[in-house]
Amino acid sequence: MEKENVTIYDVAREAGVSMATVSRVVNGNSNVKQATKDKVLAVIDRLDYRPNAVARGLASKKTTTVGVIIPDVTDMFFSELARGVDDVASMYHYNIILANSDDSGTKELQVLENLLAKQVDGIVYMGNGLREQLRNQFSHSNVPIVLAGGVDEVNQIPTVNIDYTAATKDAVTKLIKNGHTQIAFIPGNMQQAINQKYRLRGYQEALEEAGIAFDETMVFDAQYTYNAGFELANELYATTATAAFVGADELAAGILNGLTDRGVNVPEDFEIITAINTKLTQITRPQLSSISIPMYDMGAVAMRMLTKLMDKENIENGHLSLPYGIISRQTTR
Template sequence: MEKENVTIYDVAREAGVSMATVSRVVNGNSNVKQATKDKVLAVIDRLDYRPNAVARGLASKKTTTVGVIIPDVTDMFFSELARGVDDVASMYHYNIILANSDDSGTKELQVLENLLAKQVDGIIYMGNGLRDKLREQFSHTNVPIVLAGGVDEKNQTPTVNIDYTAATKDAVAKLISNGHKKIAFISGSLEQAINKEYRLKGYKEALAEADIAFDETLIFATNYTYNAGFELANELYGTSATAAFVGADELAAGVLNGLTDRGVSVPNDFEIITAINTKLTQITRPQLTTISIPMYDMGAVAMRMLTKLMGKENIENGRLSLPYGIISRQTTR
């Protein structure tokens, strides 16, 4: 008998029991005599039977599958979040469908549609903000959705992240306390809520509390890549800035190396604080001072929140903010 053709009917026939009994054994129902259970399990093992997850999903109206929308699967921040999501999903016997959105509005909508067509029970969304069209689609689906690591400035979707405003404020305050008044703010696109509504706000609050005037010429929005940071270092070199807050570690590594190649000594001539604490911060020389974000925990907590929503449990707080820290390394004095 070919493996792919083995059905629950074949197992029932070979074991001499009903299909309902086989189903109870497969689903771990204790209401089956041990001798019968052993006989069925022996047949399952001999025939190498694999329960049809799709058929089981149709019967229970659940697929035990969760869709994870990730903007860039190679980004260390999001891949670490995904690890936390996957570990908790496995614990609760959910399978993961990982979908890369390329941080593109059009592809995000397409990916969401594809996941909903696969009848996923829930969705974890990772991104640097919620575009209006995606938010609209979220509001039209009955499938529970949780944001992991991202932000929802309208507070409409359950979210697990850190207080990005307070964290940025603390990082910039550290640079101010080291004597800097000309501090560059370097981030991804300011169209993304995480940068415009949260990080930039924290940067401005730190300056205001220190009675330092905001300088538009020290704001740099680019993409999150190493090359973008390396190229930006040339532009930064020609400004009055003596320090920088950088919104992504890969971008910060590019800035660091670009400045070093220009003969700028970090931290003696220029100080840098980055925003996430991926392993890149320890690979660079000098090692990067950074905000420390509990990436794995954010993914794990977001998935646990989703399991509660999928199980129709009440959630006391749909917007969880996890603790962060600042790790002083060698790019600050």
């Protein structure tokens, strides 16, 4: 008997029990005698039977599947979030469908449509902002959605992240205390809410409290890549900046190497503090000082929140802000 043709009927016949009994065993129902359970499990093992998730979903109106929308699967920040999501999903017996959106508005909408067509029970969305079209689609979907690591400017959708404003302010204040008054602000894509609204506010608050005037020429828009940072180092070299807050570790590594190639000594001539604390911060030489974000925990907590929403449980706080830290390494004095 080929395993792809094995049905619940075959298992019931071989074990000499009803299909209802097989179903109870498969679904972990305790109302089955141990001897019967052992017999059914032995047949399931022998026939290599795998329950049809689609058929089970039709019966229960649940597919036990969660969609995860990720902007870039190669990005260490989002991949670590996804690990947290996956581990908690497994604990609660959910499968995940990971969909890469390429951080593109058009593709995000397409990915969401595909996931909803697959009848997912819930969605974890990762991204640095929430485009209006996607927000509208979320509001019309009939499944719960949680943002992991992202921001929702109007607090409509449950979120798990850190206080990006406070974290940026702390990082910039550290540079100010080290004697810097010309601090470049290089968060990444300035069109995204996380940078335009939250990180920029933290940067400005730090300057204001120190009595330093905000200078728009110290604000740089950049992609989150190593090459973008390496090229940006030339621009930085031509400014009066003596330090930089950088919104992504790969971007920071490019800036560090670009400045080093120009003969700039870090941290003696120029200090850098980055914002994520992926393993890249320890691979570079000198090692990058960084805000420390609990990436895995954000993914895990977001998935746990989603399980509660899918089970129609009340959640006390739909907007969780997890603790962060600042790790001093070799790119700050």
